[in-house]
Amino acid sequence: MLVGAGGHAKVVIEVARAQGRFEIVGVVDPRPPGPRVLGVPVLGGDEALPRLRADGVAWAFVALGGNALRERIGGELRAAGFRLATLVHPSAEVMPSATVGEGAVVMARVAVSAEARVDDLAILNTGAVVEHDNLIGAAAHVAPLAALAGNVRVGARALIGVGSAVRPGVSVGADAVVGAGAAVVADVPAGATVGGVPARPLRARGGAAAR
Numbered sequence: 406m407l408v409g410a411g412g413h414a415k416v417v418i419e420v421a422r423a424q425g426r427f428e429i430v431g432v433v434d435p436r437p438p439g440p441r442v443l444g445v446p447v448l449g450g451d452e453a454l455p456r457l458r459a460d461g462v463a464w465a466f467v468a469l470g471g472n473a474l475r476e477r478i479g480g481e482l483r484a485a486g487f488r489l490a491t492l493v494h495p496s497a498e499v500m501p502s503a504t505v506g507e508g509a510v511v512m513a514r515v516a517v518s519a520e521a522r523v524d525d526l527a528i529l530n531t532g533a534v535v536e537h538d539n540l541i542g543a544a545a546h547v548a549p550l551a552a553l554a555g556n557v558r559v560g561a562r563a564l565i566g567v568g569s570a571v572r573p574g575v576s577v578g579a580d581a582v583v584g585a586g587a588a589v590v591a592d593v594p595a596g597a598t599v600g601g602v603p604a605r606p607l608r609a610r611g612g613a614a615a616r
């Protein structure tokens with residue numbers, strides 16, 4: 406069962422189908438765009454969760470792009486007795502010494518290198534490169550084609566924007582945002598928004614949709 410019926414959920418459904426480990430019985434979303442998402446039925450809003458658990462649905466996945474929201478809903482699902490699935494597209498390369506946490510998704514053509522650690526509820530989006538010894542914090546999001554060199558640390562709920570690059574050994578703090586196309590050459594404080602080449606603090610206006 407998935408929580409969320411938006412664009413991110415569509416990709417998650419495709420990844421789950423390609424992986425072939427889980428049968429998706431339905432989607433839960435209080436404001437779905439329609440009765441089905443890629444053919445998967447919408448089963449209702451949050452009120453449907455206890456019934457699904459009672460009916461024997463054991464596994465859940467939070468298919469929501471917002472990092473803080475995904476972390477919160479993941480905690481609520483666990484408290485309600487669900488286990489969080491780990492979804493990995495078959496075209497992704499996850500080296501044997503790397504680990505990927507519960508509730509995390511690894512999209513198509515992602516590379517996760519030696520001894521990288523990807524914590525629970527993280528998103529590694531299409532084509533991202535997570536090099537050796539990286540630590541990707543809980544509910545962080547590495548967007549499509551972002552490249553993290555060796556020994557990079559990404560804090561919980563941080564967003565590494567599409568197509569950005571992060572220098573070896575750099576730490577990006579919790580809840581920070583790295584803008585699309587940035588080159589991050591120095592540590593980013595928790596909660597900061599940076600962008601550009603090299604990345605500098607931005608006076609971001611905070612549009613949630615842009616994230």
Ligand SMILES: CC(=O)SCCNC(=O)CCNC(=O)[C@H](O)C(C)(C)COP(=O)(O)OP(=O)(O)OC[C@H]1O[C@@H](n2cnc3c(N)ncnc32)[C@H](O)[C@@H]1OP(=O)(O)O
Pocket residue numbers: 530548549565566567582583584585586587598599600601607608609610611612613615616
């Ligand atoms: C499958 C998927 O879609 S996954 C989606 C992953 N999401 C992303 O990668 C999104 C990353 N987000 C961004 O890059 C956003 O532009 C943000 C978060 C950096 C800023 O967004 P907002 O807070 O809405 O800021 P806004 O667009 O109003 O721009 C504020 C200023 O920063 C500048 N700016 C915005 N983004 C960037 C950027 N990536 N690099 C450099 N400068 C930027 C703007 O030009 C503007 O400058 P000005 O004040 O001189 O006019």
